[in-house]
Amino acid sequence: xxxxxxxxxxxxxxxxxxxxxxxxxxxxxxxxxxxxxxxxxxxxxxxxxxxxxxxxxxxxxxxxxxxxxxxxxxxxxxxxxxxxxxxxxxxxxxxxxxxxxxxxxxxxxxxxxxxxxxxxxxxxxxxxxxxxxxxxxxxxxxxxxxxxxxxxxxxxxxxxxxxxxxxxxxxxxxxxxxxxxxxxxxxxxxxxxxxxxxxxxxxxxxxxxxxxxxxxxxxxxxxxxxxxxxxxxxxxxxxxxxxxxxxxxxxxxxxxxxxxxxxxxxxxxxxxxxxxxxxx
Amino acid sequence: xxxxxxxxxxxxxxxxxxxxxxxxxxxxxxxxxxxxxxxxxxxxxxxxxxxxxxxxxxxxxxxxxxxxxxxxxxxxxxxxxxxxxxxxxxxxxxxxxxxxxxxxxxxxxxxxxxxxxxxxxxxxxxxxxxxxxxxxxxxxxxxxxxxxxxxxxxxxxxxxxxxxxxxxxxxxxxxxxxxxxxxxxxxxxxxxxxxxxxxxxxxxxxxxxxxxxxxxxxxxxxxxxxxxxxxxxxxxxxxxxxxxxxxxxxxxxxxxxxxxxxxxxxxxxxxxx
Numbered sequence: 001x002x003x004x005x006x007x008x009x010x011x012x013x014x015x016x017x018x019x020x021x022x023x024x025x026x027x028x029x030x031x032x033x034x035x036x037x038x039x040x041x042x043x044x045x046x047x048x049x050x051x052x053x054x055x056x057x058x059x060x061x062x063x064x065x066x067x068x069x070x071x072x073x074x075x076x077x078x079x080x081x082x083x084x085x086x087x088x089x090x091x092x093x094x095x096x097x098x099x100x101x102x103x104x105x106x107x108x109x110x111x112x113x114x115x116x117x118x119x120x121x122x123x124x125x126x127x128x129x130x131x132x133x134x135x136x137x138x139x140x141x142x143x144x145x146x147x148x149x150x151x152x153x154x155x156x157x158x159x160x161x162x163x164x165x166x167x168x169x170x171x172x173x174x175x176x177x178x179x180x181x182x183x184x185x186x187x188x189x190x191x192x193x194x195x196x197x198x199x200x201x202x203x204x205x206x207x208x209x210x211x212x213x214x215x216x217x218x219x220x221x222x223x224x225x226x227x228x229x230x231x232x233x234x235x236x237x238x239x240x241x242x243x244x245x246x247x248x249x250x251x252x253x254x255x256x257x258x259x260x261x262x263x264x265x266x267x268x269x270x271x272x273x274x275x276x277x278x279x280x
Numbered sequence: 281x282x283x284x285x286x287x288x289x290x291x292x293x294x295x296x297x298x299x300x301x302x303x304x305x306x307x308x309x310x311x312x313x314x315x316x317x318x319x320x321x322x323x324x325x326x327x328x329x330x331x332x333x334x335x336x337x338x339x340x341x342x343x344x345x346x347x348x349x350x351x352x353x354x355x356x357x358x359x360x361x362x363x364x365x366x367x368x369x370x371x372x373x374x375x376x377x378x379x380x381x382x383x384x385x386x387x388x389x390x391x392x393x394x395x396x397x398x399x400x401x402x403x404x405x406x407x408x409x410x411x412x413x414x415x416x417x418x419x420x421x422x423x424x425x426x427x428x429x430x431x432x433x434x435x436x437x438x439x440x441x442x443x444x445x446x447x448x449x450x451x452x453x454x455x456x457x458x459x460x461x462x463x464x465x466x467x468x469x470x471x472x473x474x475x476x477x478x479x480x481x482x483x484x485x486x487x488x489x490x491x492x493x494x495x496x497x498x499x500x501x502x503x504x505x506x507x508x509x510x511x512x513x514x515x516x517x518x519x520x521x522x523x524x525x526x527x528x529x530x531x532x533x534x535x536x537x538x539x540x541x542x543x544x545x546x547x548x549x550x551x552x553x
Contacts, residue, residue, distance in 0.1 A: 097417070098413065098414055098417050099410040099413050099414055100409065100410060100413040101405075101407075101409075101410050101413075101440070104405060110399075139405065139440060
């Protein structure tokens with residue numbers, strides 16, 4: 001049943017210095033649909049692809065507002081994200097109540113990072129199975145952070161998490177020098193284009209499955225869903241994945257397209273430190 | 281005569297039962313978790329060692345604030361070298377009057393706050409407006425537990441936009457702002473003098489720094505003359521907006537006093553020869 005002797009709990013190192021339960025938690029993010037975020041000097045945009053479990057079911061909420069100046073996009077276990085977003089909301093309220101100031105982004109992300117790290121160092125627990133993109137605007141400007149179950153938090157100018165997010169990252173890497181001076185409309189267009197690249201071949205962006213959020217200078221965190229995203233989808237020339245037309249894709253090697261096939265997920269994640277033979 | 285107070289005019293034991301010695305021994309230590317607690321927990325009902333007035337005035341480029349160095353135990357000069365104006369971070373100062381032990385508790389809270397605020401932060405985010413909000417919440421919280429911190433506080437400094445903040449917070453959690461502020465006796469003795477100079481924000485915009493310092497020094501003199509719980513050694517804090525500086529000058533002495541009238545005062549204590 002177990003793949004090796006070192007993944008029974010989140011507190012045991014393997015001899016090669018890895019903690020498998022954390023790596024599995026990070027794998028869980030890749031099971032969720034994609035979310036993309038990017039930053040200009042004045043604004044942060046989050047976009048995400050919503051999934052419905054079945055044709056007649058509702059779509060899973062992907063972007064959660066935390067306060068007027070910040071919100072999160074999630075990929076992975078949504079219930080875990082609710083715990084974290086409720087916690088962030090509490091922190092934001094208490095900052096307003098006690099200090100009469102909005103919660104700063106760095107304080108916010110570090111508070112959930114500390115919460116997540118505790119789960120990797122105490123027995124009996126499990127890491128959060130969710131990755132977050134935390135977007136907001138505070139005294140020090142516009143910020144986008146990526147939160148991982150390991151408790152690591154890094155700031156980005158553009159980031160993508162979730163299924164096939166590598167495709168979005170590739171797009172962001174090509175365009176990121178245009179982000180800082182982009183208008184908010186351009187920023188949303190970049191974000192949706194990146195999100196479009198994560199689509200599976202027979203899928204397209206629709207008002208039902210796309211969610212857009214923006215926050216920035218003199219702009220409260222606003223989420224656009226359903227009919228309200230139409231204005232943003234109209235910015236795109238095509239709503240289907242352009243990569244899928246000129247298929248024969250580059251090195252579509254790794255983990256970005258293998259939803260649901262667990263055997264595949266068990267091959268060592270790319271970041272493995274010069275792994276010795278870990279299979280027993 | 282029986283000199284034991286417990287025997288003076290007590291209602292008859294037969295009617296009211298034995299005297300409850302817990303009343304005489306009531307303390308503010310919470311004994312509610314013990315089974316023999318027959319008497320409720322008692323909170324601070326009066327300050328013990330106290331600091332007297334803090335006064336402050338706005339001028340065209342900042343704020344001048346002063347508080348003397350005395351801690352009184354009733355009418356006794358218990359402490360004569362007490363710093364009651366303390367800086368918090370690099371954007372604010374607070375001047376605290378009232379109970380000194382509660383002052384020291386607040387000092388510790390503010391120190392913790394400063395440390396907490398500098399975690400994970402590149403730049404300092406604790407501004408004077410945040411500080412006054414925090415202190416208001418602390419004071420209101422304690423008064424709501426019927427256990428107030430027995431202080432009146434003046435917060436001065438800069439807010440997030442580098443504008444001046446001057447705020448008064450008291451033991452009830454009441455907070456207000458004005459171009460002239462004072463706590464304790466200063467409210468009666470110094471405020472009228474300060475308002476002669478600065479009645480409104482417009483007056484403050486006309487007052488120079490030198491005039492403001494002189495006004496505050498005069499007030500400290502009047503306070504030393506007339507407030508019997510004050511001292512002639514004080515700290516003087518000058519906040520300057522244009523240079524964004526906060527300077528605290530320590531051990532300033534009250535100057536230019538005249539006490540020759542004192543020899544004509546009779547009727548108190550032993551007649552002087």
